[in-house]
Amino acid sequence: MNIIISNSSNVPIYEQIKEQIKSKIISNELKVGEMLPSIRSLAKDLRISVITTKNAYEQLEKEGYVETIPAKGTYVANKNVEIIREEQLQKVEQLIDTVVNIARVSNISKDEIKSMLDILYEEE
Amino acid sequence: MENSLEVKNLCKKYNGFELKNVNLSLPKGMIMGLIGENGAGKTTTIKSILNVIKRDSGEINIFGLDNIKDEKKIKSDIGVVLDDSFLSEYLTPKDISKIMKNFYKTWDENLYFQYIEKFKLPQNKISKEFSSGMKMKLKIATALAHKPKLLVLDEPTSGLDPIARNEILDIFQEFIQDEEHSILVSSHITSDLEHIADYITFINEGEIVFTKTRDELLEEYGVLKCAEEEFKKLDKKDYIKFKKNKYEYEVLVENKNEFRKKYDFGVIDRASIESIMLIYIKGEK
Numbered sequence: 001m002n003i004i005i006s007n008s009s010n011v012p013i014y015e016q017i018k019e020q021i022k023s024k025i026i027s028n029e030l031k032v033g034e035m036l037p038s039i040r041s042l043a044k045d046l047r048i049s050v051i052t053t054k055n056a057y058e059q060l061e062k063e064g065y066v067e068t069i070p071a072k073g074t075y076v077a078n079k080n081v082e083i084i085r086e087e088q089l090q091k092v093e094q095l096i097d098t099v100v101n102i103a104r105v106s107n108i109s110k111d112e113i114k115s116m117l118d119i120l121y122e123e124e
Numbered sequence: 125m126e127n128s129l130e131v132k133n134l135c136k137k138y139n140g141f142e143l144k145n146v147n148l149s150l151p152k153g154m155i156m157g158l159i160g161e162n163g164a165g166k167t168t169t170i171k172s173i174l175n176v177i178k179r180d181s182g183e184i185n186i187f188g189l190d191n192i193k194d195e196k197k198i199k200s201d202i203g204v205v206l207d208d209s210f211l212s213e214y215l216t217p218k219d220i221s222k223i224m225k226n227f228y229k230t231w232d233e234n235l236y237f238q239y240i241e242k243f244k245l246p247q248n249k250i251s252k253e254f255s256s257g258m259k260m261k262l263k264i265a266t267a268l269a270h271k272p273k274l275l276v277l278d279e280p281t282s283g284l285d286p287i288a289r290n291e292i293l294d295i296f297q298e299f300i301q302d303e304e305h306s307i308l309v310s311s312h313i314t315s316d317l318e319h320i321a322d323y324i325t326f327i328n329e330g331e332i333v334f335t336k337t338r339d340e341l342l343e344e345y346g347v348l349k350c351a352e353e354e355f356k357k358l359d360k361k362d363y364i365k366f367k368k369n370k371y372e373y374e375v376l377v378e379n380k381n382e383f384r385k386k387y388d389f390g391v392i393d394r395a396s397i398e399s400i401m402l403i404y405i406k407g408e409k
């Protein structure tokens with residue numbers, strides 16, 4: 001499993017870890033029931049503080065992606081992948097909604113937005 | 125969360141220096157970095173915790189026990205690295221083990237030599253001939269070999285090159301893999317602590333300025349850089365301190381995102397521990 005932390009990013013480190021683990025769960029690279037590295041070993045291997053990894057895990061737990069069994073470890077929770085996808089889809093929809101609103105107000109055409117999307121996708 | 129170390133209202137007065145009501149608590153399993161400029165009181169705090177110097181007043185508890193009344197009991201569970209070496213430089217790592225065996229009931233010779241090997245230290249060479257990095261690693265191996273639960277280190281990385289510093293940070297993170305273990309480490313090399321310390325405690329002129337988690341400090345604090353006219357628009361309660369430079373104002377703010385909601389000028393960078401210290405010490409309100 002790769003987790004890549006940028007120290008110059010504006011995104012907080014715990015957020016970076018959270019998002020990367022989340023995307024691995026959604027893409028099924030991390031499977032339901034799979035054990036995640038312990039908070040301490042992950043902190044050591046990423047060379048970050050324990051509190052930071054703890055923060056990331058706590059948020060993942062709050063959002064239902066993982067569950068922690070005391071004295072055993074943290075596991076990928078049995079959250080329905082469909083539900084997760086649905087949630088992500090909703091998020092995308094909201095953001096597109098904002099984009100469309102801005103575009104309408106500022107007279108930016110649908111084609112312009114489309115070509116922007118194409119460019120952004122290609123950059124990936 | 126249980127605390128390994130608790131310092132309450134610690135006071136100590138010297139000629140020309142005073143430690144004023146120092147409060148600290150270090151939870152089990154965590155690393156706390158003690159930062160401050162030279163002479164701010166880091167070493168005095170550490171030495172009071174170890175009861176190497178007598179405090180004037182206040183309370184210090186280690187693993188829930190009083191650090192003076194239960195000194196003997198506590199000491200066997202603390203590993204200490206101080207700036208002034210307490211071991212002769214004419215001893216080899218091998219000699220040190222022979223001596224320490226008599227001091228500590230819990231001295232683990234095997235463990236000690238494992239560290240010596242891991243740190244690539246020659247067993248039969250006197251430490252006088254070691255590089256500063258090697259000397260520090262020897263001190264740390266010695267501090268770890270009696271299997272302490274709390275590691276207290278004063279400036280362990282000062283004077284070391286980046287490679288040696290990194291190796292030492294690795295040792296720290298390895299040590300706290302056990303949730304019962306904790307570390308109090310003072311340093312003025314703040315970048316070392318930026319990554320691995322869970323809590324940062326800032327001491328200035330004998331007083332604690334703050335204790336914050338690493339995430340609060342580095343993800344929330346920000347340094348605004350702006351022009352004088354812009355600076356004048358700021359409400360005093362929206363920033364901590366500022367520093368006027370030749371071409372810009374540097375303003376320390378507690379939460380850069382909150383700040384951005386209210387003001388839209390200037391640039392805000394993530395605050396490094398170094399810049400926080402600098403603006404606190406050199407800045408004005």
